[in-house]
Amino acid sequence: MAPQTKPVQEDFARMVDIGGGRQIWATCKGQGSPTVVLLSGHGNGAEDWSLILDPNDPVHQTPLDDVSAGLGKLVTSDAAVFPSVARTTRVCTYDRSDIRFTGEVTTPRPQPHTVDLDVSDLHSLLAAIGERGPYVFVSHSYGGLISTLYARTYPESIAGLVMVDTVSEVMQDLVTPGALDWWDQVNAATNDVVREGVMIKDAFAQINAAGTMPKVPSIVLVADKPFHEIPPETLQGEHTTFTDWLAMVNKLGANLGAKTITKTNSGHNIYLYNPKLVIDSIDEIVDDVRTTSTASTPQATDPAARPTAAGQEDIAGTFDIGGRKMYMQCTGHGSPTVILISGGGIAADLWDSPLGKQPTVYPTIAKTTRVCAYDRPGTTRARAEGGISRSDSVPQPVTPSSSVADLHALLAAAGETGPFVLAAHSYGGLVARLFAHQHPTEVAGMALVDSFSPELREAMADLWPSWIAWNTTPAAIVKDYPDYERVDFDKALDEFVANRTIPPMPLVVLTADKPYPAPTQPGIPANINIVTREAQDVSQRQVAQLVPGAEHITKTDSGHDIMLENPVLVSDAIVDVITAVRNGRTSIN
Template identity: 35%
Template sequence: MVLVFSSGSVEVKFLLNALLVPIAVGLSIFGIAAATAQSAATGDFNGRVDVGGRKIHLECEGAGAPAVILISGYRNNAEIWTVEPGPGLTPVFAAVAQFTRVCAYDRPGTILDADHLSRSDRVPMPRTAEAIAAELHATLDSAGIKGPYVLAAHSLGGLFARLYAATYPDEVAGQVLVDAWQEDLEAVLGPAQWAAYVDLATPAPPRLDGYADLELVDFEAASARMREALKSAPLRPMPLYVISRGKPVQLPPGPPTAFSPDAFEAAWREGQRRLAALRPDARHLIAAQSDHYIQIEQPVLVVDAIRAVVDAARDPASWTRKHQLQPAKTAGGSPVPSANVAPADPGSGEFTGLIDVGGGRKMYLECRGAGSPTVVLVAGLKAFAGDWNSAGGTAPTVFSGVANVTRVCAYDRPGTPVGELPSRSDPVRQPTTAADAVADLHALLGAAREPAPYVLVGHSYGGLIAKLYARTYPRDAAGLVLVDALTEGLQEAETPEQWATQRVLMEGDIRESLALYPALERIDPDRSFDQVRAAPPLSPLPLIVLSADRPWGPQIPALIADGTLPADVPADFGYITDAAQKKAQDRLAALVPGAKHITNTNSGHEIHKEQPGLVTDAIIDVVDAVRAGKTSLAQ
């Protein structure tokens, strides 16, 4: 099958074969001036270094430490890192050279295409993974390139990088694994699928049948050696960034009939999960717009990952803080897993990590459980995904309770703080609207390959988002649970003067927080309400509305007295809010026929925390109705 990349007027076509080996036609390569000096420690270098009587081709650019060593995948030479990507994009090699020293090399028998063969001296084939790691060590030593290094490796090169780190642990400061090989692939695939895969991966690519020096590695032996190394020398603490493809790999024509692409993709995703679990603080990113060659299709993602690991090698604290700014005031604050840990792939199994949603942005997502429909939890204003993993007492949280019944996902909107840290999702310009949040959520679920239909569960402002999502994408939304949700009915139940006060109270005094965290989530409720009003009517679907029954009226005077609320808030404003909120919640429950309205919640605004079992039961009722094919709870 042919992949086409447009690069100005140059069209780059890759025929995929073996372990996803590119055979390129019409490539545009960023050239590097040839060097005659043996040392590649400084300056631009493009030449061959002696490694005990034979020569290895090496090229280096840039300045600074740690040096980044780019390790190509199976049968790929160094040129795979300098292929010109799409318009406006810089190859990984050239981009990394802008902020540190970077080197790439040709293993013997590696290629870019039939016209770009390895520039290193030939060796007998097949090769072992140990020999390849030792060869790289000898090359760097002979060239005078000082460690410790950041190893950035693609495909089978990831196994070579990890074996290098296990063999020479003091020489590695961090790793970036780009859709890398994981040593348990054979066991996960099973004997029949593994045999079919080997049949697919072993033959020489087209036009290279006569290239006797073509790289050949015993996958089974290499994987076994990696497992042994992992047992004797587990990966020591270091920044680890795993980037995994978001699209299925495109296979060469005529794969063996016994080969199952679906089984291969599932096994590969499991391998990515295991790679990301090598370190508890690893970062895992899904490159939603790429298949195997992420460094060509989305080079910016690879460069950003390398930069993050280089920064962490220079300043270890940067790996854990992610951003320098910290908000003074936050919503929620319960402990959550690390923002960067990704123990599985999106779309199935457990997942915690960042998803590329396009436009250069990434969003944080966590999912657990199995089954359909998928429940999507949408938190309130300035609240992050962990808001659904918090509960009073010892009761199971909503997230964990729902995960026992079906698949459930929660996410961070941009600007939603995590305890005293900023949001794990990339920032956007604030304030935003409900329509902005709906577009982000739709992009996130699509990029993460979380299949519809969804039961959308929204608390407070999240309820407004969930409702607008269901009206915008009716085919995706099969059910709704609205937990003391914000609604345009609140504005309509108050006078303009009352609503002006309500708006101030909704946002709160965030001046101190904004000074420390300018990207803090803020919303334009008036525009958001207008967006909801302009949306198509809600289609019939199972709907449960849960409303708080603890009144605000008696609480407001004390809140004014202790300074929590401004002194100019009317003392009776709580009673005004209670009356308006009752009307608004009643209107929510009348949106579709057969909706259920739970008003005896024995709870304040945060019902999902005070009464998580009540919210979980409501979600399960809607899930059951969807599974039964109902469009109304009254059916």
């Protein structure tokens, strides 16, 4: 089948800025869809997919996996996987941290590391280089764990899988705890040759806690040359064996419902021993994806097809808003465009954070329409490794009006046009409401997620000074990050004296229903959390009453960060607003 083309796809091999001070070396080549993404094994990188085992090397004829033992002549070849796949579709690969040590290298990280960091890096990389799905992931060894967690986290983006003798979480069901501990320690260890350490048991736990694996066309390739036995003097206690490995890979194939190929005439690095088999497997999955895509693509007359806007490419980067830059990322297609506005001090990651439950809001909304998230100056990243705002700093504290001006300029600089649905959390609720007041023709709907509001100050007037003291940014945070986003609460709320109304539009208000934590600062009334909870409930009802036909959701099973604790509920609320906008309604009900 002929390749399905995408707009202008440049060939490149370069460093890519993925935000948060990190860069990844990546290379892409070829034209067409789906994009094939090659994920290397433990300690290996992009270069491996352009190599083969010399066809004349006698290692091909030996019974054991000599390549994994460091034997055999590897040569760069046009018959290798990367250049071969590039002749039929788009293909990309990249280096993880601590793979190469000379030339342009991916930003290092502490080792050993966890698999979610690799998933986060890959997701950010694909967005930064503008490679839209669907993707066919082709993974070798440890790369299989990355592709599995990625597919469970972003199931809508994965169209097919080729697993090349990969590690799988099913190993924990096949070996003793002692053998699994040994294997975990071996993979976590680093040395002067292999500087990447991976945490296998942690990866298994993360995969088991993630969403379900999508049902997509899959092929699993199994090595049939045993690896060299480990010298007995290096083994202590229980360990995994080649028999265990074979059982693991075959069970993976069964679990995926995959075509499993066990006659590979190859050791562990099948793409080196038998590149044609890997290439043929990729071509088979790509053809399957193209056939399915062609059959299921909605035509213009299909009422289920979502409305689209011209020029909607995935973006992730900084944009000049007039003397400084701000970070924004957008993905998906359709109208209206959803703008996700985080609460005070939190960057875009809030809506796609590995710290919360899955599936997260950002990729979920992208299935339905265009969605964007951005970093305000001085915010911090909602990830285990932390990180500061990818937007240039500004003087603090900020106000809703300055935040609205920034957002409006950023949308224009990024080429994002309305109508917009604003989905906002906490302080972001002030930004959304003022944006809608100042730019009423651009905003078609809103979802306010336990938002901060002028109604809260009125509902707890007696304890308001104590509330300010309770919520003032601690001095230690400001000392550590002087540019950290801070809000002058009274000044911020004073901006709403003449801007209290919300124009008629589909509106959903979501209110947390779990208690706020008790105060720990000295001098704060012990009941401030209880009073705040009651006042917030009152204020949220009042906000919902500002728009006729608004929906107020009070059963959220969540604390303040509803998008982390109950992301499905938040996503459903946003989709309800999108649907109402598309149907031409000015209210939810």
